[in-house]
Amino acid sequence: MNAPASFARTAPAPSQPAGQPAGAASSAARPLLETRGLTIRFGGHVAVNAVSCAFRPGELTCIVGPNGAGKTTYFNLISGQLPPTAGQIVLDGEDVTRLPVSHKTRRGIGRAFQLTSLFPQLSVLENVRLAVQARQQRGIDLFSMWSRHRDLQAQAMAILERVALAGKRHLTVASLPHGDQRKLEVGILLALQPRVFMFDEPTAGMSVDEVPVILDLIREIRQDRSKTVLLVEHKMDVVRSLADRIIVLHNGALVADGDPAEVIASPVVQQAYLGLPEEEGDHA
Ligand SMILES: Nc1ncnc2c1ncn2[C@@H]1O[C@H](COP(=O)(O)OP(=O)(O)OP(=O)(O)O)[C@@H](O)[C@H]1O
Numbered sequence: 692m693n694a695p696a697s698f699a700r701t702a703p704a705p706s707q708p709a710g711q712p713a714g715a716a717s718s719a720a721r722p723l724l725e726t727r728g729l730t731i732r733f734g735g736h737v738a739v740n741a742v743s744c745a746f747r748p749g750e751l752t753c754i755v756g757p758n759g760a761g762k763t764t765y766f767n768l769i770s771g772q773l774p775p776t777a778g779q780i781v782l783d784g785e786d787v788t789r790l791p792v793s794h795k796t797r798r799g800i801g802r803a804f805q806l807t808s809l810f811p812q813l814s815v816l817e818n819v820r821l822a823v824q825a826r827q828q829r830g831i832d833l834f835s836m837w838s839r840h841r842d843l844q845a846q847a848m849a850i851l852e853r854v855a856l857a858g859k860r861h862l863t864v865a866s867l868p869h870g871d872q873r874k875l876e877v878g879i880l881l882a883l884q885p886r887v888f889m890f891d892e893p894t895a896g897m898s899v900d901e902v903p904v905i906l907d908l909i910r911e912i913r914q915d916r917s918k919t920v921l922l923v924e925h926k927m928d929v930v931r932s933l934a935d936r937i938i939v940l941h942n943g944a945l946v947a948d949g950d951p952a953e954v955i956a957s958p959v960v961q962q963a964y965l966g967l968p969e970e971e972g973d974h975a
């Protein structure tokens with residue numbers, strides 16, 4: 692299906708920043724992150740198809756689209772989990788397309804880790820402390836080790852307070868229920884202090900009372916005008932309450948990009964891309 696006319700967009704020339712923010716971020720601000728013609732093929736299937744988009748500091752962009760649209764794959768490309776078939780990823784003016792995940796993380800592209808790939812047998816506190824430590828990457832100074840340890844511990848505790856896990860700091864990660872694991876993922880992301888925060892359905896599988904903790908944190912991160920937030924989200928009430936801008940992926944292609952109210956209100960987008968009844972507007 693063709694893109695709706697009002698949201699149709701063409702890929703920019705490779706040297707130009709793509710997309711104009713519709714939300715709070717100044718259109719004059721230099722993009723913090725750009726994808727230019729970003730593409731990945733799996734055999735004959737193009738999962739992400741020439742996506743050109745620029746994300747500015749101070750902007751929270753929701754990425755929506757039907758199941759299988761390519762949202763998670765787009766994140767996998769940006770964070771370095773998958774190498775693109777074509778296209779570029781530019782972070783703060785620097786081409787980072789081919790950098791491995793660890794280098795991208797160090798440069799400030801932050802994506803919630805799968806906790807299973809961290810230290811499931813260590814405690815919640817230890818996992819966050821290690822993330823704080825990884826970010827600081829200071830050399831070992833034997834004389835200051837103890838005070839440093841206390842400092843790291845205090846920073847990790849402050850983060851655990853923010854994600855409402857302080858009371859569970861001594862539990863092993865493996866023993867945490869799903870909702871707490873998702874909160875810890877966000878905590879570890881906070882500890883790494885990225886410039887670009889990427890959340891892929893951060894509240895999926897959470898109980899209703901846990902969701903506000905995560906949404907409030909995302910709101911808090913968004914207050915920092917130096918950060919860029921990308922949020923893949925199906926729940927339209929969440930999208931409405933958080934987005935400065937919405938982009939829509941469909942069959943791997945960017946088919947809409949604009950002001951949240953306009954994108955959501957578009958009947959074509961609602962029906963074709965979100966699969967939503969026009970009045971209801973809630974996917975989950
Ligand atoms: N490693 C892979 N190998 C082959 N195909 C893949 C791979 N990763 C993703 N795909 C395919 O790419 C397409 C996009 O998948 P993706 O997971 O990015 O969709 P999504 O928009 O995140 O969907 P959902 O809303 O269900 O999470 C799908 O058709 C998927 O099967």
Ligand SMILES: [Mg+2]
Pocket residue numbers: 762763764891
């Ligand atoms: Mg996905």
